[in-house]
């Protein structure tokens with residue numbers, strides 16, 4: 001458990017105002033048949049020695065888990081996709097159109113690569 005933030009606020013675990021820690025805990029979950037390990041964020045109450053996921057944290061943890069899954073199975077993570085878009089300075093819409101064009105051309109490219117393999 002690694003603390004990343006300390007904030008005095010109403011603790012939703014013990015319902016008292018005190019320093020609530022935001023911590024990172026290595027979590028694992030099964031997603032699409034794969035066991036995925038990722039850094040999950042929680043709010044931690046030292047009084048009750050319990051962790052809590054707020055709605056915002058649930059969304060962030062879900063994204064972290066899916067990114068870990070994508071990294072594990074060799075797909076691009078959300079961060080990598082954004083980095084590629086930034087590198088080529090294309091908008092999400094343009095990038096989506098580029099991807100559509102690539103996918104549409106896939107069978108043709110496959111044929112080409114099979115042709116080149118045959119000629120080796």
Ligand SMILES: [Zn+2]
Pocket residue numbers: 011012013014015016018045046047048
């Ligand atoms: Zn508390």
